Amino acid sequence: MDLSLILNTFMLLTLATLSTPILFPLLSNNLKNTPDTITNTVKISFLISLIPMTIHIYSGTESLISLWEWKFIMTFKIPISLKMDFYSLTFFPIALFVSWSILQFATWYMASDPYITKFFTYLLFFLIAMLTLIIANNLFTLFIGWEGVGIMSFLLISWWHGRTEANTAALQAVLYNRIGDIGLIFCMAWLASTTNTWEIQQLPTPTQTPTLPLLGLILAATGKSAQFGLHPWLPAAMEGPTPVSALLHSSTMVVAGIFLLIRTHPLFNNNQTALTLCLCLGALSTLFAATCALTQNDIKKIIAFSTSSQLGLMMVTIGLNLPELAFFHISTHAFFKAMLFLCSGSIIHSLNGEQDIRKMGGLQKMLPTTTACLTIGNLALMGTPFLAGFYSKDQIIENLNTSYLNTWALLLTLLATSFTAIYTIRMTTLVQSGFVRVPPLTPVNENNPAVTSPITRLALGSILTGFLITSYIIPTKTPPMTMPLSIKMTALAVTALGIILALEISKMTQTLILTKQTPLSNFSTSLGYFNPLTHRLSMTNLLKGGQNIASHLIDLSWYKMLGPEGLANLQVMTAKTATTLHSGLIKAYLGSFALSIFIILMSSY
Amino acid sequence: MSYLHLCFYSAFTLSSLGLAFHRTHLISALLCLESMMLSMYIALTMWPIQTQSSISTILPILMLTFSACEAGTGLALLVASTRTHGSDHLHNFNLLRC
Numbered sequence: 001m002d003l004s005l006i007l008n009t010f011m012l013l014t015l016a017t018l019s020t021p022i023l024f025p026l027l028s029n030n031l032k033n034t035p036d037t038i039t040n041t042v043k044i045s046f047l048i049s050l051i052p053m054t055i056h057i058y059s060g061t062e063s064l065i066s067l068w069e070w071k072f073i074m075t076f077k078i079p080i081s082l083k084m085d086f087y088s089l090t091f092f093p094i095a096l097f098v099s100w101s102i103l104q105f106a107t108w109y110m111a112s113d114p115y116i117t118k119f120f121t122y123l124l125f126f127l128i129a130m131l132t133l134i135i136a137n138n139l140f141t142l143f144i145g146w147e148g149v150g151i152m153s154f155l156l157i158s159w160w161h162g163r164t165e166a167n168t169a170a171l172q173a174v175l176y177n178r179i180g181d182i183g184l185i186f187c188m189a190w191l192a193s194t195t196n197t198w199e200i201q202q203l204p205t206p207t208q209t210p211t212l213p214l215l216g217l218i219l220a221a222t223g224k225s226a227q228f229g230l231h232p233w234l235p236a237a238m239e240g241p242t243p244v245s246a247l248l249h250s251s252t253m254v255v256a257g258i259f260l261l262i263r264t265h266p267l268f269n270n271n272q273t274a275l276t277l278c279l280c281l282g283a284l285s286t287l288f289a290a291t292c293a294l295t296q297n298d299i300k301k302i303i304a305f306s307t308s309s310q311l312g313l314m315m316v317t318i319g320l321n322l323p324e325l326a327f328f329h330i331s332t333h334a335f336f337k338a339m340l341f342l343c344s345g346s347i348i349h350s351l352n353g354e355q356d357i358r359k360m361g362g363l364q365k366m367l368p369t370t371t372a373c374l375t376i377g378n379l380a381l382m383g384t385p386f387l388a389g390f391y392s393k394d395q396i397i398e399n400l401n402t403s404y405l406n407t408w409a410l411l412l413t414l415l416a417t418s419f420t421a422i423y424t425i426r427m428t429t430l431v432q433s434g435f436v437r438v439p440p441l442t443p444v445n446e447n448n449p450a451v452t453s454p455i456t457r458l459a460l461g462s463i464l465t466g467f468l469i470t471s472y473i474i475p476t477k478t479p480p481m482t483m484p485l486s487i488k489m490t491a492l493a494v495t496a497l498g499i500i501l502a503l504e505i506s507k508m509t510q511t512l513i514l515t516k517q518t519p520l521s522n523f524s525t526s527l528g529y530f531n532p533l534t535h536r537l538s539m540t541n542l543l544k545g546g547q548n549i550a551s552h553l554i555d556l557s558w559y560k561m562l563g564p565e566g567l568a569n570l571q572v573m574t575a576k577t578a579t580t581l582h583s584g585l586i587k588a589y590l591g592s593f594a595l596s597i598f599i600i601l602m603s604s605y
Numbered sequence: 606m607s608y609l610h611l612c613f614y615s616a617f618t619l620s621s622l623g624l625a626f627h628r629t630h631l632i633s634a635l636l637c638l639e640s641m642m643l644s645m646y647i648a649l650t651m652w653p654i655q656t657q658s659s660i661s662t663i664l665p666i667l668m669l670t671f672s673a674c675e676a677g678t679g680l681a682l683l684v685a686s687t688r689t690h691g692s693d694h695l696h697n698f699n700l701l702r703c
Contacts, residue, residue, distance in 0.1 A: 584698055587627075590634075594625035 046096035083137035101454035126152035180223015187216035225257030242345030282315025290419035391466030421498025
């Protein structure tokens with residue numbers, strides 16, 4: 001039995017199933033979409049995509065399909081090729097599972113929206129673009145998927161486009177992603193001119209790759225995965241509806257940057273500069289995001305900063321030259337982060353739109369399923385032993401501790417891990433336990449299976465995924481096996497320290513008085529002063545430069561001082577000086593001139 | 606001197622006397638200036654015909670260009686002085702001078 005043929009067939013069948021809700025309404029007027037049909041389509045695609053993954057786990061089959069080839073110029077051909085290797089075969093079921101749960105949740109969350117079918121179609125478009133990015137074998141197809149997810153992110157963040165903040169946030173997302181795209185296009189240009197191909201399996205692994213294209217790739221990942229420097233769009237993207245935040249900005253779109261670095265990993269292998277840059281950038285991002293999450297009061301913003309922090313951790317893993325571990329963390333992170341967002345969506349709808357955790361409390365008795373799954377997700381995020389997050393996160397920190405690397409990056413990452421525990425416990429305590437701070441009449445209701453079954457499904461995934469992946473996938477690089485006990489327990493000790501600290505502090509703040517403003521708390525609350533500094537400075541300088549060139553340089557200098565008017569001014573100056581020297585009797589001057597000429601002519605005879 | 610030279614010299618002299626002794630209007634001075642230019646043009650054209658050297662044929666054209674510019678400047682001055690003084694009578698020009 002030809003396993004690669006079955007693999008190819010089922011993968012293409014997955015993609016074909018996903019595109020039926022887009023194609024069928026165009027063919028006939030009777031085949032209109034509804035939210036339920038789209039949800040069922042994604043569920044069927046998930047079930048179909050389990051088969052290729054099982055085949056790969058069973059026999060290690062990988063395959064490469066090359067469809068039509070675009071003969072760009074004579075010497076440079078761009079095939080549309082799909083690569084089904086470990087990364088794409090494993091990520092397809094995970095992405096489709098998470099998307100199915102989110103779409104099922106969205107049938108309840110967006111039920112009162114008049115354009116709910118358009119919303120679901122947008123989510124489906126996004127999913128197809130993301131899967132194109134994952135399965136792409138050359139950078140051209142990857143770029144198509146990259147741009148696709150960027151556009152759908154813009155359309156979905158500004159879903160409630162009557163709201164100014166939503167429009168600003170969508171614009172911010174597009175602009176920051178565009179800056180990252182510059183890096184990706186630069187790297188594509190370098191690859192096309194140096195190696196004459198954009199195929200990923202033909203990436204060169206020389207002893208020393210020049211650093212410049214790698215900087216382009218790191219810039220692309222910084223833009224798309226919200227590393228420090230191009231990060232403000234991710235917290236702002238919480239303006240979109242909760243299903244959008246769950247799908248795009250936690251599980252799938254933001255990992256596209258990290259996925260690009262995983263795909264192009266052969267280029268990074270030997271270039272220590274690029275790897276150290278990834279390491280330090282990731283460490284800085286994870287600490288910065290964790291610091292900002294400490295004083296946030298909006299539940300969605302806390303989870304957004306948590307996503308940003310975990311993305312920094314993935315970047316650190318890339319910097320350690322461990323792409324498979326980064327992919328493992330992407331997979332486990334997708335489950336519990338999507339679940340956290342869905343739980344927060346359920347809480348928000350139950351409290352009639354309340355997103356401030358200072359106005360929630362005691363929800364444990366009112367929303368038992370949601371808060372139980374919230375607790376499971378938070379424990380998985382913190383790296384509680386043997387939940388999903390533990391397998392990937394603990395392994396990353398063990399590798400960090402036993403590698404020869406920048407100590408500063410190590411310290412920042414450990415500090416960020418303890419901060420993760422702190423803000424997670426803070427969120428859990430303020431949302432679930434304590435006295436009820438919710439207004440009396442709230443439509444608290446989680447009895448709809450459209451709410452509880454996605455959340456419990458994802459909870460099951462958060463518990464089991466780590467165990468399943470480590471059991472069935474054999475790593476290509478040996479994990480560190482021997483280390484002193486203190487190093488082994490570092491992650492656990494740091495997290496436990498964070499938990500104890502958070503519980504102690506939350507006991508001290510039983511009464512909700514206004515916190516005293518210290519420089520450190522101000523830094524955390526205003527997100528590091530990054531947004532006002534960069535946004536206003538860059539805009540002011542841009543507009544000032546424009547005014548200098550257009551108005552001062554061109555108008556003032558060329559026309560007034562150096563050009564026509566300058567000449568006129570010069571003449572007026574000389575004329576004014578010369579007028580004082582004569583009396584203006586032209587007739588007398590000309591008559592004396594004629595007389596002089598006559599005398600001279602007569603005297604020559 | 607030949608008949609041609611007499612024509613040229615007398616035209617030039619009459620024009621220059623007209624420029625020097627104009628009485629009322631500025632525009633008559635400008636007209637005399639133009640006729641000086643015209644007589645010089647005719648003279649410069651005669652020169653390559655007389656001496657059979659065709660290389661100096663360009664000289665009257667050059668002179669014509671410059672005299673056209675000069676005529677334009679003169680007319681601009683005329684218009685400017687008419688704007689400020691109301692007419693081109695010459696005795697107005699230094700009337701209000703201190």
